Amino acid sequence: MTAFCTPTLVVNDAPIPAGAVTxxxxxxxxxxxxxxxxxxxxxxxxxxISLHFTVTGxxxxxxxxxxxxxxxxxxQEFTLYRVEDGKFAQVWDLLDVDAVLKQIGAP
Structure with missing residues (x-):
């Protein structure tokens, strides 16, 4: 995964080392x-790059x-990637974690 990211990737406005992505x-x-x-x-x-996913598990x-x-x-999950020199430099991601919790029986 790190091969596809810039050395310091910004995820939801927070910089993280590329190694932390996984x-x-x-x-x-x-x-x-x-x-x-x-x-x-x-x-x-x-x-x-804009992506709309259906996530299952x-x-x-x-x-x-x-x-x-x-x-x-x-x-559902929605992600927007900004690419720089062929690698992901920024990611904005929205996963409906509340829906995940509700579907597994959280109160």
Missing amino acids: EQFEPLVHAFPDWRWEVRSLVPERDL THLRTFQGIEATGRRIAV
């Missing part, structure tokens, strides 16, 4: 081992304090 996904992939992104639409324009391990339920989730 770490962001670890809690999700751990709790939902079959986590998948299905691209619904992709719109490139100049140095920007099965809750098989603890996530944010909620024990595994075996429930399948399907939520």
Whole structure:
């Protein structure tokens, strides 16, 4: 993943080292081992790429304090990437985490 990012990537206006990108996904992939992104639409324009995903997965391990339920989730995610010299320099991401929690039975 780091090969596709500038040395200091800015995610939702916060700079992070490129090596930390993969770490962001670890809690999700751990709790939902079959986590998948299905691209619904992709719109490139100049140095920007807009993506709309449907995210799916099965809750098989603890996530944010909620024990595994075996429930399948399907939520929407929207991401805007800014590309610089062929690499991701900035990312703005909106994943409906409340929908994830609701679908796995959070109060």
